[in-house]
Amino acid sequence: MGLAEACCRFSPQLAVGDRALFxxxxxxxxxxxxxxxxxxxxxxxxxxxxxxxxxxxxxxxTSLALAMYNQTSKDQLPIEAxxxxxxxxxxxxxxxxxxxxxxxxxGVVSIAxxxxxxxxxxxxxxxxxxxxxxxYLEGAAQLPWPRFVPPEHLVExxxxxxxxxxxxLEQMIFYLKAVVDRALLRVRGQGRLISGLALRIExxxxxxxxxxxxxxxxxxxxxxxxxxxxxxxxxxxxDRDLQRFPLESxxxxxxxxxxxxxxxxxRQHDLFTNKEKELESFQSVVSRLTEKLGFHKAFLAAPHExxxxxxxxxxxxxxxxEFKVLAPPRPLRVLRQPQxxxxxxxxxxxxxxxxxxxxxxxxxxxxxxxxxxxRERDYYRIEAETGEELxxxxxxxxxxxxxxxxxx
Amino acid sequence: MNAVKAERFAALRAQIHAQYHQxxxxxxxxxxxxxxxxxxxxxxxxxxxxxxxRLIAExxxxxxxxxxxxxxxxxLALLQRGVGLNRVLFIDxxxxxxxxxxxxxxxxxxxxxxxxxxxxxxxxxxRVQLAAETANSACIWLADEPKxxxxxxxxxxxxxxxxxxxxxxLKSA
Numbered sequence: 001m002g003l004a005e006a007c008c009r010f011s012p013q014l015a016v017g018d019r020a021l022f023x024x025x026x027x028x029x030x031x032x033x034x035x036x037x038x039x040x041x042x043x044x045x046x047x048x049x050x051x052x053x054x055x056x057x058x059x060x061x062t063s064l065a066l067a068m069y070n071q072t073s074k075d076q077l078p079i080e081a082x083x084x085x086x087x088x089x090x091x092x093x094x095x096x097x098x099x100x101x102x103x104x105x106x107g108v109v110s111i112a113x114x115x116x117x118x119x120x121x122x123x124x125x126x127x128x129x130x131x132x133x134x135x136y137l138e139g140a141a142q143l144p145w146p147r148f149v150p151p152e153h154l155v156e157x158x159x160x161x162x163x164x165x166x167x168x169l170e171q172m173i174f175y176l177k178a179v180v181d182r183a184l185l186r187v188r189g190q191g192r193l194i195s196g197l198a199l200r201i202e203x204x205x206x207x208x209x210x211x212x213x214x215x216x217x218x219x220x221x222x223x224x225x226x227x228x229x230x231x232x233x234x235x236x237x238x239d240r241d242l243q244r245f246p247l248e249s250x251x252x253x254x255x256x257x258x259x260x261x262x263x264x265x266x267r268q269h270d271l272f273t274n275k276e277k278e279l280e281s282f283q284s285v286v287s288r289l290t291e292k293l294g295f296h297k298a299f300l301a302a303p304h305e306x307x308x309x310x311x312x313x314x315x316x317x318x319x320x321x322e323f324k325v326l327a328p329p330r331p332l333r334v335l336r337q338p339q340x341x342x343x344x345x346x347x348x349x350x351x352x353x354x355x356x357x358x359x360x361x362x363x364x365x366x367x368x369x370x371x372x373x374x375r376e377r378d379y380y381r382i383e384a385e386t387g388e389e390l391x392x393x394x395x396x397x398x399x400x401x402x403x404x405x406x407x408x
Numbered sequence: 409m410n411a412v413k414a415e416r417f418a419a420l421r422a423q424i425h426a427q428y429h430q431x432x433x434x435x436x437x438x439x440x441x442x443x444x445x446x447x448x449x450x451x452x453x454x455x456x457x458x459x460x461x462r463l464i465a466e467x468x469x470x471x472x473x474x475x476x477x478x479x480x481x482x483x484l485a486l487l488q489r490g491v492g493l494n495r496v497l498f499i500d501x502x503x504x505x506x507x508x509x510x511x512x513x514x515x516x517x518x519x520x521x522x523x524x525x526x527x528x529x530x531x532x533x534x535r536v537q538l539a540a541e542t543a544n545s546a547c548i549w550l551a552d553e554p555k556x557x558x559x560x561x562x563x564x565x566x567x568x569x570x571x572x573x574x575x576x577x578l579k580s581a
Binding site: 278281282284285286288289292293296297298299300301302303309312313315319320323325327329330331332333334335336386387388389405407408 | 454455456457458461471478480481482483484485486487488489492493494496497498499500501502504507508511512514515516517567568569
């Protein structure tokens, strides 16, 4: 099933048989050649640690027969191949076994000999199945494809058997790499990208092990299609957590479940510019940063329509459009919480800091959302003798001063 | 023997000097020699943020990472000074400031990395310097006080006189 999901990227028409995976690639000839598909399939098979024979033909049974009997042309196929023509999606060894024996006795040893037989005789001796095989062989009838439905939950895992030991992060990453690789192949096959995943690590159960199953739920800031980027995020997280809570015993199973995915395809790299590559790196580094620091700790800033400094921009990771600020120059530093300042003669005092006022400019009146109870503020630019410039406000009709920013 | 050694040292110094001067720089109207890429530039004093923003505004094609321990930069003020916000990644790093800086430099997609931290220890600074060199990024450290630490290539002190920035070069390696 996993292999079929990974192969969805090559063709949307797939069928899973009990011994084979079928892909309709007739309409994809302009996208790739048979040779390149062959090579790409070999790579996918290697990642799933599988081996298979690959054959291309004009119809489903012939492709199956060519792969099963390792031949390149229909005429070279032995008579046993008629079973492939009977029920290619679900081969039953007993269906035409007797017929094959009879054919062998009669000297019909290959498909080429079988095709030469008269149709009338076939029906009389082998019934409708014999006729059906003949029809499929001649291409007179088309087989209906069973619909392939990918499973709802995408889970990839590896069991660490005897001899395969994972006691620390490096050993675990070695096995995890293959698992993540397969999970991403499956997700990408469905034209999706990972935006959230759960990593489960099962340890050997014995008395000293308090928590044999360790689970990490990871949300990604940007959907990922690259195994390398996803693995580096997992590595960071595991490294951090395992330093605080190390593994208690040997790992038995590593499992990755894709909990959230979004529609999207990995971008194709441009030959002449590295724009796509740069974007991928940007998304990867932001994902790593947000994974460690917190979700809104690495962001782009988008302007928002509000007069109040604390509400006039928002954190985003999407596109930031053009915006023109018509307000007077704002300070480069704005405090998270305005700090109360005292005005003593010609001095402003804030905690242990003291500024001698050289000049005052303002006020600039800013009003917020009155329906939320925001009060109007009068902002002043206060120049200190040291050269520093402070952004101080008072509430309209009040004498209290608050330091809100610095022209640093 | 000593004369030979001295000659060799002189040659070596000349080589290092030549290498430094071959280094790419970001041009900035306020800094005559420009801000070197692949090195740390420390700016201290009143107006240090203004100077860093001016450098970013005058080099409008590059992506910037702006890292602070407790974020206090006001993005709209950057926009007012001609910096497009779609190219600045803000990072509120908290105690992981050094880690964040290294991650950003290792990504090698940020030609300018601004770090606002009161203090950075020598080890961190050395690691940041090496990462900046590999990434060929201009790493700008905004500090309250000037620090005489050897990984810093260019040390600038800014003051504001009559509303205008005055820059003094304290160290230029």
